[in-house]
Structures are given as C-alpha cells and as structure tokens.
Amino acid sequence: MSNRKISYLILLFLFTLTACNGLGASPATQTPAVPNTDTPAPATPSPTSEPLAARVNGEGILLADYQAELGRFQAALAETGKTATDEEARQRVLDSLVDEMLLAQAATAGGYQSSDADIQSSLDQMTQKIGGAEALTEWQQKNGYTEESFRRAVSRSLASAWQRDQILAAVPTSAEQIHARQILVLSKETADSIHNNLQSGADFATLAEQYDPVTGGDLGWFPRGYLMQPAVEEAAFALQPEQYSPVVQSNIGYHIIQVIEREEHPLAPDALQTLQRKALADWLTQRRAESQIETLLP
Numbered sequence: 001m002s003n004r005k006i007s008y009l010i011l012l013f014l015f016t017l018t019a020c021n022g023l024g025a026s027p028a029t030q031t032p033a034v035p036n037t038d039t040p041a042p043a044t045p046s047p048t049s050e051p052l053a054a055r056v057n058g059e060g061i062l063l064a065d066y067q068a069e070l071g072r073f074q075a076a077l078a079e080t081g082k083t084a085t086d087e088e089a090r091q092r093v094l095d096s097l098v099d100e101m102l103l104a105q106a107a108t109a110g111g112y113q114s115s116d117a118d119i120q121s122s123l124d125q126m127t128q129k130i131g132g133a134e135a136l137t138e139w140q141q142k143n144g145y146t147e148e149s150f151r152r153a154v155s156r157s158l159a160s161a162w163q164r165d166q167i168l169a170a171v172p173t174s175a176e177q178i179h180a181r182q183i184l185v186l187s188k189e190t191a192d193s194i195h196n197n198l199q200s201g202a203d204f205a206t207l208a209e210q211y212d213p214v215t216g217g218d219l220g221w222f223p224r225g226y227l228m229q230p231a232v233e234e235a236a237f238a239l240q241p242e243q244y245s246p247v248v249q250s251n252i253g254y255h256i257i258q259v260i261e262r263e264e265h266p267l268a269p270d271a272l273q274t275l276q277r278k279a280l281a282d283w284l285t286q287r288r289a290e291s292q293i294e295t296l297l298p
Contacts (some may be wrong), residue, residue: 053066057293061297065097099162110163123154129184176262179221204258223271
C-alpha cells in the first residue's frame with residue numbers, strides 16, 4: 001500500500017473521530033441536551049521539563065507535538081497543491097490544537113474518560129484499515145509520531161469528538177423556518193422598477209419566474225442563521241406569508257423577498273449541518289473567551 005494511501009486512511013480515521021458526523025452520543029455517553037459552558041477552572045500545571053507551544057487553562061500543548069503537527073499540515077498542503085504562508089500555517093495549527101484541547105477539557109469536566117481500552121480499540125481499527133501494524137508504524141514514523149505521542153493524539157481526538165457530539169446534539173432538528181422566493185437583479189434601478197411594479201399590483205411569482213426561469217426564485221425552507229446574506233435573512237424574517245420586502249442590497253446584488261409560508265418545520269440536512277457548524281464555532285469562541293490561553297512559541 002502506498003504511503004499516500006496510508007496517510008489518507010489514517011487522516012480519514014482521525015477526522016471521523018473529530019468530525020461533525022452525528023447528532024448524539026451513544027447511550028453510555030448521553031448528556032443533557034444543553035452542554036455545560038461554565039468557565040473552566042484552570043488545571044494545576046503538571047511539572048514537566050518538556051518545552052511547550054501553548055498552555056490552555058494550565059494544561060500544556062507540547063512543543064514537539066505542535067512542531068510535528070505543523071510538519072504534517074505543511075506536507076498535506078503540498079500534496080493537495082494548496083498554499084499558506086508560514087505564519088498562516090503556524091496559526092492554523094496552533095488554533096486547531098487549542099480548540100481540540102478546549103473540547104477535550106470540557107469532555108473531561110462533563111464526565112468523559114477515554115480508557116486504555118478505548119484508545120487500543122481505536123488503534124486496532126486503524127491497524128485493520130491500513131493493512132497491519134507494520135503499515136501503521138511506517139505511517140507514524142513518516143509523520144513524526146512516536147508511539148506515545150500517537151496514543152496521546154488518539155486520546156485527545158476521542159475526548160474532543162465526544163464533546164463535539166454533545167454540542168451538535170443540542171442543536172434542534174426543527175425550527176421556525178420560512179419558505180420564500182426572491183427576485184434578484186444586479187442593478188438598483190432595475191430593482192426599484194420591479195418594486196414599483198409590485199406596488200402597482202404585479203404578481204410576484206410571475207416576475208420572479210421572469211428573472212429566474214429555472215427556479216422561479218424559490219429559496220426553499222430556511223431557518224435563522226442559514227443564509228449567506230444576513231440582510232436578506234433579516235428582511236425575510238420580518239415578513240408574514242404573502243408579504244414582500246423593500247429592495248435589499250447584498251454583496252451579490254439587489255433582492256426583493258416574498259414569504260410564501262412560515263412555520264415550525266424540520267431542518268433539511270444541509271440546514272442542520274450549517275446550524276451545527278455555527279453552534280460549534282460559537283461554543284469555541286465563547287470557551288476561548290472564558291479560558292486562560294498562553295502562547296509560548298519562540
């Protein structure tokens with residue numbers, strides 16, 4: 001098996017541990033729907049002679065782990081043809097490690113513990129996926145892992161994935177949503193003219209089909225926090241069914257929105273994932289603000 005294939009399988013497995021890939025924990029790890037966001041108490045620093053890249057609530061991120069992760073990140077960029085400045089790469093790697101530690105710390109505070117058996121089970125799965133212990137050892141060596149540092153990485157991944165699942169599980173699967181359509185044009189003059197026609201009694205659906213023959217301007221159902229244009233979303237949620245908005249400017253043009261329906265509605269998969277990503281980002285932003293984070297890089 002090629003080194004690239006091995007790298008892909010291992011990275012895919014670790015991503016699976018930490019990705020936003022489900023709404024709930026297993027019955028053995030179920031927690032209340034709203035995750036605990038109390039300010040974490042700083043951990044008692046443990047004596048260590050090893051240099052640190054950062055300290056998060058008193059818990060250190062080893063400089064060796066950071067440097068190895070940076071090397072892996074830069075190698076992955078090279079393989080995919082993407083680029084980043086040295087400063088961007090360093091910051092992205094450090095941010096990722098800090099976020100993972102914040103999640104893992106919250107998991108511990110919430111009662112999660114990854115046992116040696118859990119870690120070994122994950123290692124066994126990885127070993128099976130890539131074709132044996134020799135292949136796993138080869139990948140670890142190539143990517144700057146010692147056996148100890150790799151077990152440490154798996155343990156953190158398990159804990160952070162557990163906490164991530166709790167955050168995702170707190171996102172409701174239904175919400176107040178709007179079914180809307182729009183007329184979108186590039187010129188404000190055109191938008192104003194269309195709006196005048198609507199005020200004179202023109203049919204919104206007919207005009208929407210004129211400017212978007214494929215979909216008729218149908219935006220489908222969406223909850224708050226879903227659209228990429230906040231001004232459009234704000235205008236839509238200010239309306240009741242059959243009402244239409246004034247001309248709204250966004251970064252892609254000029255919109256007139258009409259609400260067709262408005263009610264509690266199950267979230268579509270992409271809408272649920274969008275709200276889950278937002279919930280996770282908001283959680284991390286809040287946790288960072290509440291935490292003591294020291295950057296110790298030279």
